[in-house]
Amino acid sequence: MSVTVRLPSQLRTLVGGAGEVVVEATTVREAIAAVEALHPGLAARVLDDAGELRRFVNVFVADEDVRFLDGLNTILTAGAVVSLVPAVAGG
């Protein structure tokens, strides 16, 4: 099914400047792999050597942090929006 992956500015050069990429996927892991297949280089920036999410990358599905859901295995429904957002400090 089609899902939308939203990218932060740092990753947009990898996909030709677009802020969003629409791909076919049923999990977050598949969505990242699908963007990687279209635009090689993205996965290495978001995932570590073990294939897990990097420490300073947050992923949101339907406005929920996937670390509260099923991580990279979080199931996506049709039309889901997956946002990749760098962690930022504050307070």
Next chain:
Amino acid sequence: MSFAVGLRCRECGTTYPAEARYSCDMCFGPLEVAYDLDAAKGVVTRERIASGPSSIWRYADLLPDHGGEPVDLGAGWTPLRRADRLAAEIGVKELWLKDDTRNPTGSFKDRVVSCALSSARRLGFTTAACASTGNLATSVAAHAAALGWPSVTVIPADLEKSKVAMTAIFGGTVLAVDGNYDDVNRLCAELVDSHPDWAFANVNLRAYYAEGSKTLAFEIAEQLGWRFPAQVLAPIASGSQLTKIAKGFREFLELGLVEGDLPIMFGAQAAGCSPVATALADGTNVIRPVKPNTIARSLAIGNPADGPYAIDEMRLSGGDCGSVSDQEVLDSIAQLARTEGVFAETAGGVVIASLKQLVERGTLDRNKPIVAIISGHGLKTLDAIVDTAVPTAVISPKLADAEAALARHHQLEAAL
């Protein structure tokens, strides 16, 4: 003159020029301002610092370049006060309070905002912004007002009334978000993409902003007579302040300004939002985010970006982190006020309650000097105490009434 030479990724070491950039292009790791400490050695002396202004800018050599004139309401150079009466009640030998309630807008955030907006002006920005749990928003709005800049501050809608008012009064745009700080933070990470011409103090200016917290370490060491305290206890929200305090001590050591052992770093969190304390206790530095539920709103960050670094600082120095209940926070605010005449916001209550917990646990040594950071003024969190801090008696303006009320109060006190 600043000895800053650019930005460097804490994770992978990639370097960048001193521009507005909030994370590493390669790995999303946080960027830090890098300094040429070799060049600073011998130039930055105790005398040079001591002859500087009574603000954080006495340490301008070791802060980001302010471009000629800092954006400055007078942040920093706050009192370091010996707290013997509180120390006696808690049972510790030598306790000092770094009283950062005494900043221009009542919290340590003035240090980081002065740094961030000075860099922002140097880089050509003309609008100030931030994601905030309250104190940062107030400070950004105030400094922007003093500059004549518009500001856009983004806060959770359910903040303490006093913090909202203290921010809105400066006349900027205040966006109150229906959500918690982590939602606000995420929104701002996206807003910075659609408004790249806004200087978000803790997003695209974050590297410069964070450096301001080093001045807590610099001042503590200088005020102790160019010595390090044995132990330092700081509140933890994002983890940035504690991490930068430790960095500040290291820079002073490296420059030969202070000799001796670096302080052991201790942290303080509220039990209703203690992802850092939990990860430290579990022996990991992978933080599991939480949904905050505590009266200590200024520390209510469930997904703390600099948490892993704060954990490293505590673990490697032999420190620990407290996790205290809201009731303990309220009791500690009152105890600090009653014994030392210092009125702290809830974050200060978290620190004093953690001090007691960690001394009890034996990880904080009661026989060695301790410096506790009191990061914000109590007027900011009046909501928390307004129901318990009330008049002893309400009386008519008659002497007999006053005497009767005093006698009743005296009897009550005697019975306790």
